[in-house]
Amino acid sequence: MRLSRPQIQDLALGVLGILLFLLGWELIGFYKLAGLTWPRFSTVMEYLFDPSRRGLFGRAMGASFSMILGGYLLGFLIGLGAAMLSYTLKPMQPGIDRLASTINAIPPIALAPLFIVLLSREVTGMAIATINVFFVIYVAATSGLEKSRQNHRDLFKVLGASKSTRMLRLDLPAALPSIVSGMKYATPAAFIGAILGEWFGASRGLGLLMVSAMQNFQIPLLWSAVFIASAASLIAFGLMSLLERFVHGRFS
Template identity: 45%
Template structure:
């Protein structure tokens, strides 16, 4: 049955997470790793503390806004660049090299550059967009090439034009690969936003993490990290479900 298969596939992952959380709590309780590793229960207590709810909500909202805007902008740029390179072969090599060079620049270096080029509040969005751009560019580029020679031969024999072939053959075969790229880009966008927030942003989870680290607020630090992880996993899970629906409709 499908439900039993789903439980069987999910059980190892759930047990692994449970074991990790148990080890986290034990290490924190025993103090083996010192004061910088608090018990999980202490971190959760800080996270659900009513007096800190507004702070966490503001920080999460700011980070999601920056990461989300960068995600959409970087995704759109990556899609347009990949399509341009696919339709105009002379651009392909140059665009691929440009994307590789941009991706090779560390996020901290990018944030430093954008701090000069744009405002401090726009830096998280810009860093997230640049890092997402490369992932989507590669995913779409690979997906557009995934149609088999036999499929291309069929469309050639039918006399299909270039743009009609793109729409009827190459885009549908590209979608599953693009969805995987969109899914992978979620944590990358969030990390880019967090790094960008370290360079003068007024709010965000990155700012919260940095301030907690500088003031040695260990429970607050781990609470912000845990919250960032949960947000990333939630969005990743949603996109995984969307990817499953897309694959189901295309098969």
């Protein structure tokens, strides 16, 4: 892929921006401009990549990422399933819409105790991630399923397509760009859900690490945990953006 001149400029400025941000972080820490609770970037990196902490971060990442992934997949399946249901059974749609937006409106703080009682402390993060992802995917998929064009629908009707054939060969492919965009925006939502859930009482994971480090003034640990979560979410988001670009090129 060849880049045009303005694109190269954009890229260079973007990289410059990130470098300036990291430099600012380093200098604020170095001159203690924000007090003792702002560590230098280099301190955080040293702390993060110290071999003796590999086990600590590895365990926390394993716990959190499996909750995030589980919640993401579950939320995706439920969201897509609900969207397909409300699309196929139109009279049910207003009710499912309203239920989905009500569930989404309940703040995770309010949901957490419910999940702790209903499920367990350990999977509360996953459950909140599931709900967050569910809503984003449900909204994206319902709007996507409406996107098949009238002439395509006419074509399938004239060809004598059954409902399931039309869903599989027309409605779902036509909805794919919207669904993939939804999948992209669902990644930070899954991270937020899992971390919030862990704040409310998990015994493992990055979220727990953050809260205990915050309470115990373990500044580099706190920043490292937040850094890992942010970087992982950003990488996942970036990969989803690539997938989105591919799908948009092919399916629309």
